[in-house]
Amino acid sequence: MTTIKHFIFLLGFLTSLTLSAQNKQVGKAVDAELITLKTALNKATVLQDSQKIAMAYLKLAEFYNRLHIDSEATKHYQHYLDIESEKDTGFVYVKNALGAINLDLKKFKDAKHYLQQSLLVSQELNYSKGQAKTHALLGSVYEKTKAYKKALKHQNISLSIFKSLNDSTGLAITNENLGSVYEDLEKYNVAYKYFKKAFSYAENGRSDIKINIINNLGDINRKSGHYNKALSYTEQALLLAQETQNNSQIESALKDLARIYAGLGDFEQAYQYLSHQSIVNEQEIERHNAELVSAMQVLYEVKEKEAELKLLNKQNQINTVRQYIILVCAVALLLALSVGFLYWKKKRKHEQHILEYKQQLLQADLDKKTVEEAALKREIDIKVSSLANYSLHIAHKNKMLSDVSRTLSNLKDRNVVLIKSKLIEITKDINSDLSNNNEWTELMSYFGQIHPDFFETLKKVALNKLSSSEMRLCMLLRLNLSSKEIAEILRITSDSVRIARYRLRKKLPINSKDDLQAYLLNL
Known part of the structure; x- marks a missing residue:
C-alpha cells in the first residue's frame, strides 16, 4: 500500500510540473484564436458585408460553445439569426446548437422550443440530415426528463433517416443514444446490442465517438456482472483515449476501471485507478480553467479597448461641437445662444453615454473577478477532497498494521522460544509505528x-x-x-x-x- 501511495504522489508531482507550461500554451492558443475571430468580425463590419458579419458571429459562437461560455455562445448565435433571417439550413444548424446548449444547462423547456423550431423548418426544406440531428437531440431531451417512450420514438426516427442517408457517424451516435435510453430502463441486454451496433458504425470514424461507445460497452458489461468483458473494453477505451490525449475519456475510463475492480473485490487496484482518475480530473479542471480565464481575459481586454475607442470618438465629437460653437458665436450672439443650448443638450447626452461605457468597463472587471473566484473555489474543493482521502489512508494503514500485530501475537505461542522472542520484537516495532x-x-x-x-x-x-x-x-x-x-x-x-x-x-x-x-x- 505504501508503494502505491508513493507512486500516486510521484505521478501527481510530475504532472503538476508540466501542467503550468501546458496551461500557458493553451492560454496563448485561446488568445490567438479569439483575437483572430474578433479581427475578422471588425473587418466585416467595416466592409458592411452582412454575410461575412453573420459568419463571423457564427464562428465566435462556436468558439464560446467549445469553451462552455454558454451566455456568450447564445448571444452570438442570436446575432447570427438577427442578420441571417432566412430560414435555411444555417437556421436549422443554429437552432440545433441552441437546443444542445440548453440541454446541457438542463433548461429542457427552452431546448425543446428551439428544437421544435428547427424540426419544423428542416421538414419544410426537406432537409433530411437536419431532421435526423433534431430528432436525436429531442430524444436526448425526453430521456433527461424520463419520458422514455417519446425518447425512443425520436431516436428511432433519427436512426431511420440516418440509415437512408447511409451516414455512419449519425448511425453510431443514434445507436449509442438508444443504448443509453435502454440502459436507463435497466434493459442491459438490449442496451448492449445497440452499443455493439454503434461500435460497428464508429469503428472507422471519429475517435471521440468510438472511445465513448467502448466505455459504454464496458460499463454495461459491469452492470450486467460480466467483469472480465467489462475490463477488456474499458482498458481498450483507456488506451485509445491516451493515444488521442482525450482527458475527459481518460478520466471516464479510469473511473470505470475503479468500479470494475471494486466489483471484482480487488479494492487495492480500484483505489489506484480512482487515484489516477482524481489526478486526471484535476488536470482537466485546470486546463479548462486556463482556457476559460484566458478567454475571459482577452474578452475583457477587447471590450475595454472597444469602450475606450468609443469614448475617444465621443470625446472627439464633443471637441468638434465646441469648435463649431466658437465660430458660430463670432457671427452672432443670438445664434450663439441657440447653438449653446443645443450644445448643452448634446453634451449631457454624450456624458451619459460616457457614464454607460464606464459602467460597462466595471461590469467586465466584475465578470473577470467572478471567474477567478470560481476557479479558486474549485481549487479549495480539490484540497478538501485530498484531505479526506489522506484521512481514509491513515485509517487503512492503521487497520492493516493492527491486523498484522494481532496475527503475530497469535503466532508467538505456537513456535520455539527463539522464534517467539523474535515475534515479540516485531510486534513491539509495529506497535511503536502505530503510536507515531x-x-x-x-x-x-x-x-x-x-x-x-x-x-x-x-x-x-x-x-x-x-x-x-x-x-x-x-x-x-x-x-x-x-x-x-x-x-x-x-x-x-x-x-x-x-x-x-x-x-x-x-x-x-x-x-x-x-x-x-x-x-x-x-x-
Whole structure:
C-alpha cells in the first residue's frame, strides 16, 4: 500500500510540473484564436458585408460553445439569426446548437422550443440530415426528463433517416443514444446490442465517438456482472483515449476501471485507478480553467479597448461641437445662444453615454473577478477532497498494521522460544509505528491550511479546556467522517467514539437536541 501511495504522489508531482507550461500554451492558443475571430468580425463590419458579419458571429459562437461560455455562445448565435433571417439550413444548424446548449444547462423547456423550431423548418426544406440531428437531440431531451417512450420514438426516427442517408457517424451516435435510453430502463441486454451496433458504425470514424461507445460497452458489461468483458473494453477505451490525449475519456475510463475492480473485490487496484482518475480530473479542471480565464481575459481586454475607442470618438465629437460653437458665436450672439443650448443638450447626452461605457468597463472587471473566484473555489474543493482521502489512508494503514500485530501475537505461542522472542520484537516495532504521531501532525497541518481559524474558534466557544484527543475528534467530525471511520483512524471501538462524543458535547455550548457534527460543520 505504501508503494502505491508513493507512486500516486510521484505521478501527481510530475504532472503538476508540466501542467503550468501546458496551461500557458493553451492560454496563448485561446488568445490567438479569439483575437483572430474578433479581427475578422471588425473587418466585416467595416466592409458592411452582412454575410461575412453573420459568419463571423457564427464562428465566435462556436468558439464560446467549445469553451462552455454558454451566455456568450447564445448571444452570438442570436446575432447570427438577427442578420441571417432566412430560414435555411444555417437556421436549422443554429437552432440545433441552441437546443444542445440548453440541454446541457438542463433548461429542457427552452431546448425543446428551439428544437421544435428547427424540426419544423428542416421538414419544410426537406432537409433530411437536419431532421435526423433534431430528432436525436429531442430524444436526448425526453430521456433527461424520463419520458422514455417519446425518447425512443425520436431516436428511432433519427436512426431511420440516418440509415437512408447511409451516414455512419449519425448511425453510431443514434445507436449509442438508444443504448443509453435502454440502459436507463435497466434493459442491459438490449442496451448492449445497440452499443455493439454503434461500435460497428464508429469503428472507422471519429475517435471521440468510438472511445465513448467502448466505455459504454464496458460499463454495461459491469452492470450486467460480466467483469472480465467489462475490463477488456474499458482498458481498450483507456488506451485509445491516451493515444488521442482525450482527458475527459481518460478520466471516464479510469473511473470505470475503479468500479470494475471494486466489483471484482480487488479494492487495492480500484483505489489506484480512482487515484489516477482524481489526478486526471484535476488536470482537466485546470486546463479548462486556463482556457476559460484566458478567454475571459482577452474578452475583457477587447471590450475595454472597444469602450475606450468609443469614448475617444465621443470625446472627439464633443471637441468638434465646441469648435463649431466658437465660430458660430463670432457671427452672432443670438445664434450663439441657440447653438449653446443645443450644445448643452448634446453634451449631457454624450456624458451619459460616457457614464454607460464606464459602467460597462466595471461590469467586465466584475465578470473577470467572478471567474477567478470560481476557479479558486474549485481549487479549495480539490484540497478538501485530498484531505479526506489522506484521512481514509491513515485509517487503512492503521487497520492493516493492527491486523498484522494481532496475527503475530497469535503466532508467538505456537513456535520455539527463539522464534517467539523474535515475534515479540516485531510486534513491539509495529506497535511503536502505530503510536507515531507524525502523521497526525501532518494531517492537522493540512487541516489548518484549509480551515485556519477552526481550532482558535473552537477554543473560544468551549466551556472547558479541550484535550488533544478531543481536538482530534473535533477535526475528524469537521471533515464529515462517520463514527466507524473515526474509530478506524483512532484505533478504538465505535462505543469509545460514542462516549468521546458524549463527553465532548458537555464541553461545548450545544443543546441536547442539536447534532454535534452539524454544530462543528457550521462553526
